[in-house]
Amino acid sequence: MAVISPLASPMPAHYSWETRWLHWITALLVLEQFVVGQIGWHFMARTAALRPFMVVTHTSLGVLLAAVFVTRVAWGVTGGRAIRFPAVTFQDRAARGVHHLLYVLLAAEIVLGYMARWSGGHPVIAFGVPINSPFPAMAHETHHLFSWLHHWGAWTLLWVALLHACAGFYHLLFCRDQVFQRMLP
Incomplete structure (x- = not known):
């Protein structure tokens, strides 16, 4: 009787539809937010x-x-119904690290966006x-820092997201390992 390794079993063809939609909506909103x-x-x-x-478009779509x-x-x-991969190789760990970095950058960018508006005395x-500020009035220097x-958080997020997209295209064009196709709608 042979023992089948979980790594040897075929991976699902796609992430769940919810995961894919959340991914692509996030990507489109991040790109739109940057441009606007x-x-x-x-x-x-x-x-x-x-x-x-x-400004109202940017803040509304930011919310x-x-x-x-x-x-x-x-x-x-x-x-969720996501595909769980073991982080075995350096490439696996790097991919997981970039995903975590994208989440951290996105969370920071959202918080900084709210703080940039509120510290300037403007509602989101x-x-x-x-959505009025829950904080008391802030110094102009504080507003300048948050802004x-x-x-620069937006630029950092954009470049890391572009690196993420390039890695996807690398898998599509050179590795041909179906990694890119798993995230397609």
């Missing part, structure tokens, strides 16, 4: 008529991103509903 944030705060004049719309992130973390912590507006951290 850069345009609204760095490329558009403060007096531009479209700027308030860009949506926070909700998706919390859902994604809850889905992962409760087991979510689809027309203001600076949020800006």
Whole structure:
């Protein structure tokens, strides 16, 4: 009687549909947030008529991103229907490390976004509903620090996400090991 190793058993063809949708919604929202944030705060004049719309879009979809992130973390912590891989090789550990880094960066970026708005004396507006700061007024330097951290956190998150995407394409084009296909809708 042969003993079958769990590593020798075939892996599922896809992650669960919930996991895949949460992944792609997160990816789209992160990309949208980066683009709208850069345009609204760095490329558009403060007096531009479209700027308030860009700011409200950024904060509204930022709140949506926070909700998706919390859902994604809850889905992962409760087991979800994800594929569980053992971290055996250096590549496995690096992939797991990048995933954890993406979660940490995303959580930090969400918190910093709220703090950047609130420290400047502005509510976070979510689809027309203001979310006021639970904190007392903050110094201008504090607002500048949160805004600076949020800006550079966005760039860091973008570059790590691009590294993650490049790794996926590496698996698709060179390894041909079906890793990329498991996350396709």
